[in-house]
């Protein structure tokens with residue numbers, strides 16, 4: 001039994017794509033796999049074509065004192081089962097504010113289940129959900145596109161994992177980075193990959209995930225690339241990445257080599273058109289690590305500015321509008337997913353300061369009921385899920401419209 005969290009505090013780094021394809025690859029290897037969508041936006045749930053579950057049957061049910069995975073009605077797909085996200089997660093997050101609330105998922109999974117591997121996709125944020133995943137996991141994979149912001153997010157995630165390991169989950173293995181959406185023609189991708197390799201050495205998986213239009217096309221059709229076009233860059237890369245994940249994290253999981261023959265990530269399979277490079281000119285040097293001017297260097301002496309401005313955001317490939325992306329999987333009776341409206345929230349999330357909350361959680365650890373049954377309960381039981389009549393996004397004011 002293994003639990004792997006896919007996490008990067010920065011968005012758009014291929015977390016969901018990696019979660020789905022690693023889960024599918026492990027399923028194809030013959031393992032029983034559960035894919036958990038812990039992102040309140042529920043993109044994974046919709047990408048695989050799952051229905052939005054009732055709140056009490058969603059991934060939220062794992063973050064509850066009464067949680068029992070064996071009793072949850074998961075949705076089954078050819079290579080894996082899915083525990084989908086509920087739109088009510090955003091609101092539920094507001095009452096999961098006690099330090100001890102980071103332990104519920106670990107407690108629930110410890111009750112027992114029948115999966116060989118549980119893979120958890122998280123949102124690009126430090127939240128009570130992400131923290132539950134990290135505390136419940138054996139290992140963490142950090143997908144990182146070799147660009148400025150994703151690299152910064154990946155390094156922050158690395159630090160969060162270290163804190164969680166030191167204070168809350170000593171069994172957590174050292175995280176590994178998975179390079180994603182790598183475009184070999186971009187010099188900045190080479191530079192940021194080099195930066196990560198120099199600093200984190202063996203913590204980078206050897207298999208990079210290259211840009212692959214087949215991955216995006218498969219996602220639009222609610223399929224995995226293994227079912228749509230296995231002999232594509234995306235198919236091969238994720239197959240090999242899964243074998244490597246098994247080797248480095250979970251040697252107890254049998255991982256046959258996915259495809260016979262030598263694997264060459266530089267080989268052009270010629271089966272799909274090259275994606276246009278996203279940015280022809282290299283970005284300004286980062287303020288840290290590789291590329292930053294050394295004190296006393298000519299660049300520093302000349303007063304050349306070391307800007308910390310992120311490179312212009314650029315999509316790795318042309319994207320369909322969201323409404324089209326999800327047209328294959330409308331939520332029954334509700335039509336398409338509503339757009340998220342960013343508004344000023346008055347909710348003060350204690351998880352905005354992960355260091356403090358991890359310390360508080362470590363201090364409060366002994367009060368967890370399941371960990372220490374004889375300990376008097378030091379908190380009120382949580383309200384049962386799904387008993388409040390909340391049914392959809394209309395209840396989520398002010399986050400949804």
Ligand SMILES: Nc1ncnc2c1ncn2[C@@H]1O[C@H](COP(=O)(O)OP(=O)(O)OP(=O)(O)O)[C@@H](O)[C@H]1O
Pocket residue numbers: 010011012013014015016017018039043122123124180181182209210211212213215216219234316317319
């Ligand atoms: N290797 C790849 N090649 C081409 N496109 C990709 C690749 N990986 C991911 N994408 C596309 O990039 C976009 C972002 O990927 P994804 O949703 O997996 O990132 P994420 O980290 O889960 O984002 P978020 O933080 O918003 O949850 C998606 O449209 C996806 O189809």
Ligand SMILES: [Mg+2]
Pocket residue numbers: 015016017039043044122123
């Ligand atoms: Mg995602």
